[in-house]
Amino acid sequence: MLSVEVSDIRKRYGDTVALDGVSFNVGKGELFGIIGPDGAGKTTLFRIIATLILADEGTATVEGFDVVKDYKELRKRIGYMPGRFSLYQDLTVEENLSFFASVFGTTIKENYYLIENIYKMLEPFRKRRAGKLSGGMKQKLALCCALIHKPDILYLDEPTTGVDPVSRKEFWEMLKKLQQDGITIIVSTPYMDEAVLCDRIALIKEGRFMTIDTPENIRAGFADELWAVRSDRMHELLYAVRSFRGVDNCYAFGETVHFTTFGDGSFSPDALKDRLRAVGHGDIRLERTRATIEDCYMSLARE
């Protein structure tokens, strides 16, 4: 069973191409991730499948409903949490929740079981105005409001942007629980480390999906030889490695520098160490490493 079927969606704003032929399917109950940097077209895609804007070309069906023709029916079945906090800041936590419940023709009570775990954390602040909540709490409230009408499918546009690491972790645990309740979830994020938590992911760049697969398959598909290197002079390290013989793609990766080599055997790790020592680097650590989603993204983005 498919929950979402998107075929060759295109959207441009003036001269800017936001989506350049996107196609994908999401199965029922799947947790599907759209991974890519800001400006890659994630929000535009969400807005199209949330029936907020029309695509220039292409078709999309969600839960069997066409996003253009059956938008009215579809809206009852979608829960959408936009990237920007967009609840009423001058209403309290409780008022926001009951407002969104009532515009969907339901009550908090009816679907309370669905949000119980999340709402329990908000309960102490239920008389507080939404605008006065912390970032993590705002995000939990937004999730509650998107869930209160028991949607079949949930769209989360960068839900963890600007949220602290602990709350981010909590948030993903909540998503896993919702998935167990049978809700299909599409989530976008610029954080590559969150990608592995999804069932399947799409890597998006400049309005195009570069690949769609499980995180494990994407990592396994990384063909090049990947190395991680660090030293006590990180800033110079990047340039030193980049200009070394046999090094193909070289980029900063957290606290290390990752690089791939040409497959022709021209790269020698010992020669690189010697060279780095010669130009004054100390505390050098060089090792083979397994590709993360970020490495896969960097590699695909070059093609």
Place this chain on the structure above:
Amino acid sequence: MVIKYLLEKEFKQFFRNKFMPKLVILFPVMIIALMPWATTLDIKNINTVIVDHDVSSVSKELAETVNASSYFKLRDVVDSYEEAMTLVEFGDADLIVEIPAGFGDDLTRAGGSDILAAINTVNSTKGVLGQAYLQSLLQEFSARHVAASSAAALSPSVNISVKNMYNPLLDYKYTMIPGLMMVILVLLCGFLPAANIVQEKELGTIEQINVTPVSKFTFILAKLIPYWAIGLVALSFGFFLSWIIFGMVPVGSVLTIYFFSCLFILTMTGMGLIVSNKSSTMQQAVFVMLFFVMIFIMMSGLLTPVESMPDWAQAIAAFTPTKYLVNVLKCVYLKGSTVADLKTDLIALSVMAVVLNTWAILSYRKNN
């Protein structure tokens, strides 16, 4: 009904705002209690300086007469025109009355004399009215003296008796107050809903509403109804204030005023909707509204009669809904006109309401 919940939310937000509820009270108070005094065209206390070359009992009496009038305030009596001019240049006087030597004798014996009046017309209304007041004052003054000295001066004359209809005391405030009520409605029913809708756009909350089954129409209606209600409450408060402060009650029916006000409110909200559709930020919406509102108020006939504008300006005024409402308010308040008497205004406002709201709906369709 979903609209019930939407309205509940709107009113909650309105009353939770620190400033808005106060505005509904403050605004009519400022407009009705304060504005009539500021916008009055009655000219009083024109600072006058007299150059007395005559120095007779008659010239002294004239000075006293001038001073006694509430229109003039005698600042000084000086010996030369130059001295008087200095006072004008320093802004201490606006009117110079020069009494020639032999003025008293000429007036009582020959039955006539000349007086020079020079008036500062930087403020032209002040100039024109000052001149008119002075003329009538002098006429009276000379008539008294000529008649007293020679009963022989029996020149035939025409006496005009004037009856000021509908505003017998010619009090400027009475013509201003009804018109000013229009200003209350323009702000509360035109400005505020437009700003409110754009605010939802700016904050992104409209996004969250748009993914619900709530229709655009319901959403907009829920936005407008509170302001319609608030506008009418403020208007009623305006009626109350003008009764308490100025003792003014409409000669005609209050219902006629409410009827036309509702029609007017529709035109203003229609315009507000168009502006809010085309704006993406509150700032933009407010400035565009301000631009139109300024024109609407200036051209409405509130401050100067539309009939005295040049033809092309009258043509522009014909497209401002405010012109018709001001006319209605004045006519109902002062003349007691009924809906039947105000057919032109009824038709004009109805057409504008239909056109503006159709346009608003079409511009919404286009956006989506």
